[in-house]
Amino acid sequence: MAKYGLIGKNISYSFSKGFFNHKFETEKRKDTYENFDINCIEDFPNIIKNTQGLKGLNITIPYKESIIPFLNKLDNEAEKIGAVNTIKFSKNGQLIxxxxxxxxxxxxxxxxxxxxxxTALILGTGGASKAIKYVLETLNFEFLTVSRTPNGTSISYEAINRDIINKYFLIINCTPVGTFPNVNSYPQIPYHLLTKNHVLYDLIYNPAQTEFIKRGFAAGARVTNGISMLEYQAEKSWAIWKS
Structure with a gap:
């Protein structure tokens, strides 16, 4: 029996535990998947030390970047992106x-x-946004990052005006704003300027319809949450663990 799990903070809402345990039950596997909710990344070594049979881990907010110094090796794409959401335990005990x-x-x-x-607006600058940027660059999107603490490579939410909205047609929420239980929160963008040509993509999947999504839909935009992304990345994680 192998053990797998999710490292994060305040992750009782997480999709991963239910997804993998359902998968294991359906496939009649004796493997298990559990949440490891830690207050700081410095607690990570204790999980490794105290949990027998660990074969793989997923990493979520806020540790996708801070986990890296605890690992022995990164694959090429994780190194390019600068964020990790999956760890494989190699046969010689290395964490990849x-x-x-x-x-x-x-x-x-x-x-x-x-x-x-x-063209795309990326809301947020955390670990999740790095993977999004990687994809958009690969697909030849022009994109702009929005941050609460803007610098030379990002703008503030207050700077999003009609010209910006009229230029960037894919808007991706990479922040945790709107996640359960804070379901009434939403990124501060001018929703009234959105059109049917816009797509609003929320990486959040709990709740299924965030205020971000509701407001985008009301303005006529196409919308989606992060559940399909989670399913695809989870299956990819499983393929890595079993390889």
């Missing part, structure tokens, strides 16, 4: 970091092609 978020996002984005224009 991968990123399957980019695969999940790219697969889930396919149903929205063709876009009015291949």
């Amino acid at each position: 970091g991968y990123n399957t978020d980019h695969f999940g996002f790219a697969k889930s984005l396919e149903e929205f092609f063709p876009f009015h224009k291949k």
